[in-house]
Amino acid sequence: QVTLVESGGGLVQAGGSLRLSCASSSGRIFSSSIIGWFRQAPGKEREFVAGIRWGTTATYYADSVKGRFTISRDSGKNTVYLQMNSLKPEDSAVYYCNKDSDFATLRYGVPRGEWGQGTQVTVSS
16 A cells, blocks of 8 residues: 655745645556545645646646646655646645546545545745
8 A cells, every 4th residue: 555645835925836746655557557646625625736646648638727737746755746837825825645547536636545634735915
């Protein structure tokens, strides 16, 4: 069972940038895996932000972050990154990563990996 650990959050002004990391602490990520970033703001449901297929590096984004966020992976480090540019106050949330082998489940359902503690992103106006 692969355990993913998030890091890199912080406080940033609107228009600024942050890079989040999602690292496997327990082994290799298999090529069939799809790693996704999600976020949850207070009082709101957790939502999909971006995803990447580990094997092909195909990427997917929520409309709200297209053109501002970029997801990537480093296979040597078993790590997925989320580069967030042009941040807005509405991007403030706890960001989580998770995985599944089925994109529809990852994007629209409940991913079958374990949820970690997440990393807090706060964007001030």
